[in-house]
Amino acid sequence: MSHHFAGGKTMGLMKLLVLALVVFALLTLWRRIKAKSAARSKRAQRADTPQTMVKCSHCRVHVPEKKALRSPNGWYCCAEHRDTHNHE
Ligand SMILES: [Zn+2]
Structure with a gap:
């Protein structure tokens, strides 16, 4: 009984950890995409100005x-x- 309870708690912690990792990964990805699009728009603006x-x-x-x-x-x-x- 106590073993089963402990196992359930560990599973919950694992789920939390995985969720945290997924959120972190998504945030990192989102930031990267944002930075890339910002750089792209900057480059496009530079390309627009005739040189x-x-x-x-x-x-x-x-x-x-x-x-x-x-x-x-x-x-x-x-x-x-x-x-x-x-x-x-
Ligand atoms: Zn020269």
């Missing part, structure tokens, strides 16, 4: 206009390339 790409006149690498350096001879990816090209 002009310019070509470095020295190494022909394409760089965003914001990061590129302007010179009378054209666009450059870095100051080093701009100076090298202008000294030639």
Whole structure:
């Protein structure tokens, strides 16, 4: 009788533990999905803003206009390339 009662109590604890694990797993999953969709919407917003790409006149690498350096001879990816090209 007492053994049966103890067994039932253990089963209840096991059920609680499993339930807690399931809830924890669902919460973790939900958070991951939320974070992913947030990152995706951020990326989509960034993709929406038009970014002009310019070509470095020295190494022909394409760089965003914001990061590129302007010179009378054209666009450059870095100051080093701009100076090298202008000294030639
Ligand atoms: Zn370059």
